[in-house]
Amino acid sequence: MSTYFSKQESDYITILCGEFDDSYSPLTRSEFWKLYHKYGDSVQALVDSGEERVEELLRRSGSVTFSLEKLEQMGIRPVAFREEGFPERLTRLKDFCPPLLYTCGDTNLRLRRHTGYVGSRDIGEEDIRWTESMVRKNVKDGFDIVTGGARGVDSVSLQYALAAGGNAVLFLPDNFKEKLKDRDILQGVMDGRILLYSHVSPFAKKNRHSFVAAAMERNKFIYAQSVATVVVRSDLGKGGTWSGATETLKHQWAVVFVWDNPAYPGNQKLIELGGRALSDEGTTDSGRAGAEQTGADSSEAKDAGDPPDKTTDGVQLSLFDMKDFK
């Protein structure tokens, strides 16, 4: 387990990578990793390097304080990739991991086990029902959910998770000051039930182009944070859900479950590409990709009194089998 940064090191990451309401241009994710690796993965070495971009940004060490003050008043703080409060699981993304996130809420929630939920913004009644039943099962099994903050699958999963008594981590693609003006989100955060992260600074200027890019970017965070992620509904060959799922399958960042709904060609294709099919009841067919464990004692996360589902041939089927997923 790698140790946390010192306060000074975390401060440096904030100074170099944070976007604030000044006229400095922070390092982008790829700029940062390139430089960081160049200087032997040492923050101090990077800071002492004399690199032009670094020198320039260090000039704002003092002035950045006031922006941070403003953020903190709103209950938001920046957190560096090796600082306590950063979702550690994202480091598996290696150079796709954001060096800095902005967060709001009780960061201890990140330490629980999460099921990710992703899917279209435009969904129908059936999608809602299916998502609801999956989420309820997850919460009963002791999982929290992780999702984006979009309408459609994201917000449905959030709604049902909270209703079932679970918590949620949200990775937002944009300025989440606005999100906090939603009474339910505000209350959820205050109650310690919702944790917000974004790689987009609350000071960032909004525009359509950057929003789409940010939405794509954050999908991988959802997968990385999760023990496994459920794709409820994806378009075929296009859209945020498609690109997030295919990217994850390619890099093998997380287990991807896909609703085996014959009406959704996007879902079907994802299953072909390696996604694990989930039936309408939320069971994984033992004959398909990745046979799951059998045995009644397989799931620590299950409630004691909850009988495992069984198929007629006696193989235990459950939505998630703990041993497979780290």
Add this chain to the structure above:
Amino acid sequence: MGTGEGKMVQEIYDKALAILHEAYGEDADFHPGQYDAIEATLTNRRTLVVQKTGWGKSLVYFISAKMTKGITLVVSPLLVLMNNQREAAGLMKLSCIQLNGNLTGEIRSQVLKDIGKGLYKVVFTTPETLYKNDVQKVLKDVEIGLFVVDECHCISDWGHDFRLEYGMLKQVIDRLPENVPVLGTTATANDRVIEDLKKQFGENVFLSRGPLTRESLHIEILKLPTRAERYIWLKDNLKKLPGTGIIYCLTHSDCANLSEYLNAEGYQTRPYYSESSKDKFNLETEKLLKNNEVKAVVATTKLGMGYDKKDIGFVVHFQTPPSLVAYYQQIGRAGRADGAEAYCYLMTGEEDRRIHEYFISKAFPTEAQERAVVDALTEHADGLRKYELSAYSNIATKALDKTIAFLLKSKMIYFGDERSPRLHRAPVPYSYPGAQYEAVREMKTAELNEMGQYLSETGCLSKFVVNSLNDYTAKVCGKCRNCLGEKILATVTDPDPAEVEQLKMRMNSKCIPIPPRKKWPENDNGFDPTVKMQKLNEEGIALAKYGASGYGEMVAFDKYHAEDFREELVARAAEVLQQKLRDQGYAAITNIPSGRNLKVKNFAMKLAERTGIPYMDLLSVTGSGEQQKNMQNSTYQFRNAKEKLKLEDGAHVPAKVILVDDMVDSRWTLTVAGRLLQNGGAQNVFPFCLADSSVND
């Protein structure tokens, strides 16, 4: 310490000395401790300097400024840069600028632009100004090489001067990255304050701490319980005190009244206290004091900070300050220039304890007040403006301001960046910091008690004060009243009892004006808050402050413990009214009706008999509505008055009417009643009340 470090330190020393020599000549040398503080600032990053006034704290940051890149930002409560600072900066060729609330308009924009362009090396700012949007904007893009907090004891909850803007600075210091040096300076900090400051500055802060004894002060304590006695003492003795000086009072009204009295007795004095309209006036006062064009400035603690005039000959405390730390800082203003002796008189008054206890009780918002604001903002998650908050919560404006300030400080709420900023609920769980507030209240009470001990001290007064600041190096001074065994100034006389009695009588007979309300608090059926009222009440009169000795006490007693208001009050009222309204044609006396009893009506009727002006029943009360005194802010008081009062059916209202009530507080009842009478045909409504029970300090 390795040779590398040793070399660096040597370089720092050489450079610092060179700067000193260049400014002050080859023979100049650092005062004890000054260089260490400079070196610490430049190497240790967090430095705390606790040294008495005159030690030379500004030299430390000026030299450090020259040795760091970027600008040096100095947060200080001063409005005007002191001469010695200006001088020092000039000698070291440091371009300085002062930012405060008096800098406005074109000049302000230009100054800010210039700061952005790097034309100034040292920027002084008050904490309030630091947080203004335009200043914040400029600072974002400026490299801050050194951050200095002057009078940094204000940051501490335990510091006697607890200003909320300084509280925000606390966070800034905590948040500044370690690679930005931070220097805090103060002359007034005891162990507890220093411990608290260390939390902000970090445990390995470099602490420079020196002896606090001010050699040139002569201290005496005077026991003069009544204001009248103290007024007479000052009238007789102010002219015998050397040079110019400061007289400290606890309340705004004391400052204003005392200054007025002394000026009437032939002295040149100016009051000095904080009020939004007074910045320009205060600035002028500072200049007058600087140029010795006044004998004394009569001030609240506002004129405590860093004021550095070389020849303050005396400091008189008209009332006892709330703590020895505050006292030390205030007497520290005196006797500056080398060898100049100064005289410090501390008066204790009978009203002191009550005033302090009032301040302590009002220091923090109550749980109900905080929750009301928090709940209102949670309910309206997209934010509320301050006046909207006022409408949603029954909290007095001043208390609302205080509640908002404390909630901002504890980060339960924040200001959004809308064009017209709204308050928002921060997404953190709320709980009332009752224990914290209580701890500070207890501490303040303990300090009051310690002050009480000082008042009855029989040993050396100077030593007692300095010891209370945890400086145990102090020796017996040999020049205070107790050390000398006699008056510190032989020519000073005690007040003459006959004069005191006379003055007491005069003070009691002073009436209190009732200025008319000019704007409605909210829009409701013909009451439009954006428009000044067309017809106002006349400026009325109250006999006295409720509870004040003399008539005020009589009213307080009779209101709750007598059948009716006594004849003496009726007589006095008649006298005052006849004097004020002689020959003006007031044709009727009427009163604010009460559903509860007839005391006010009876009083009004007796008044009518005495003055010969007929009594008329013009108003009636509907019986609904709560007691007006339970309504806490304008909106609520106004609504309550509106509900209760009606014009009497069939009333014939004459053109000029005297409107009587027993007490006046918010003036909304009088305003609504006045409006009703005007609707009924009155042209002039003159309010008369027995007592003014409003509170303002």
